[in-house]
Amino acid sequence: MASYLESSINKGSDFDFSCFTCQENERNTEAEFYCEECAKFFCGKCVKLHNSLFKKHATLGKVNISQWPENNVDSQELCQEHKKEKLTGFCEDHSELICHACHINNHQKCSHVVHIADKVKNLHQKGDFKQLSATVKTQQQHLIHKKDDFEENMKSLEKSYQKILEEMNALRKTINDSLDLLEKNTKKELDTLLATMRTSIQTDIEICSKSITNITCLEQDLQTIKDKSEALSFIKYRKCLDQSHNVEAVLQEMTYKNERTLTFNPATTIQQTLSTLSGLGQILSTVKQSQPAKRTTQNTETRQNKLSASSKSDTENQTTPGFKVKKSNPESSSSRQYSTGNQTSDVTKSGHVSDPVASLSHLLIQGCQPGGVIEPDPIIKVNRSKKYNVKIVRDSSNCFISGICETATGELLISDYDNNCAKLLDQTFKVVAHCDLPDSPWSMCSIDSSAVAVILNNCEVHFIRVTNGQLVKNKILKLQHSCTSIAHHKGNLYIAGGSALYRYTVVGRLMVSKMYENTSDLWTVGACAVSPDGDRIYVANLTSNQLVTLSRDGTVISRFTDPALDWRWNAHSALHVTDSGQVLVCGVRSRKIIQVDRDGRQRLAEVVTEKDGVTYPSSVYYRKHTGSLIVGMSGNDDIIVFESQ
Incomplete structure (x- = not known):
């Protein structure tokens, strides 16, 4: 280190050209001559040696x-x-290239500072330059192969695209042909019925006409009866009487024949199935994880490790030149599938999800097999249930449980909309404490180990902390817009209300003015929820009865519709995402709670319904550590706790 420091100090002169020979001897001397043949600079002393060795070389002085x-x-x-x-130097302590000024100012105390020339000489001796060159060439070949593979993949994608278009057209033609056949069969049935009814009515008309003719003639004969003989008069009388009886019988029979009509009762199954679809099928994109390229040579890695150890540098953050491969999540598989489009599907009795496109094809064409189905999330199933009364003495109205949540340490809280308060429940679901609020609470969410945030009808967010079994108000966040729902994830508050979804920090700073917006009306956005990893945000669209799923940056991933999402402008829609990422949606008017897949594309199950005692569910919460599903309702003093299977 001392030799390098001395040479560095000697290099303190401020000039543009240095003597080549002096630099080779670790000195920094200003150049006074330049040799075009050698393409090198020399000082006055070294040029003499140069001229004695290369007498025919012409040198250029400073003139x-x-x-x-x-x-x-x-x-x-x-x-x-x-x-x-x-x-000119390399600090191995900091793994930095340095000049003499850097050494003097910043690296005098470093214990491993070496001259670049020595470093290069060492690398040449070990053969690392050659090895690195071979490694780079190998990597270049790998990149070329990868590029070729990607180009082939691009061509394959284009072919797949055209093939899918052809399959879509073929499916559309098949469906059209099937619909045409159904229409033809229905029209044939209509024609047959019309012909039959026409024949029946025509027969009745002919009977009436014949009877009219007969009774008219007899009536005329009766008028001339006085001019005939007694025998003839009696004969005509009897014929007229018999004909009158026949007409009476015909009229009596016709009174029982109601007016014949034709009506059409459409097959609603087709329309219902079509209404649940947003496309002709699912477009699946499979990304296969390729095996990482092998190390070029084992010797390179060994030498790198030895070099790092000798220079005492941080080996954990250094790799041999090549591709940097991000470690995959242990829970992820070797390939992942993504689907586009907004798909809904019905759940069969066996619990399997049926593809609606395949169901329609099966409905129209016998023998058509269902299409591919994405593996569903774990479905929440419940069995026994028990009701717990949460009404307390100070309540002036029936309870309206608008929100349920628990702190990180397990305290369970509920918000009571009609009684303007938050309530703390113990392990037996008994109310042990409450906190009065200045207005009606819409929903609540957990913030940290002992605090929750409650959003009120007066556009305020109240932070409440559980302290020694009591609910203590902490702080208040006032908003400049309407609000009906709140969710929290790692310091971010997602607040829905009016026609938009906003994102704040827990200290009240607005991060994103509007993550999502629907301006079709003044009150369109109801509940909101966020997945445990923060990658999915769920919003209830009240105007279209849709569950809208957003990505972390607010991009719409999917829109899901279902008869159970019967919110109809009811802002008390409710969503809940479990710790495992299962999505639960309350259908307030449908009196159901359904489970939707994580991407918000299809229904997985009806978790509980009115048959289970659920009426106007306004909140739902799943406690993972107890395996229980808690449902709060509107205008009901009880909460229902279901045990999961």
């Missing part, structure tokens, strides 16, 4: 400096901090 090269130092050799200084 001809305009003919010298602009600079004898490559731009990559210059220090970024000290612009005119050449990089």
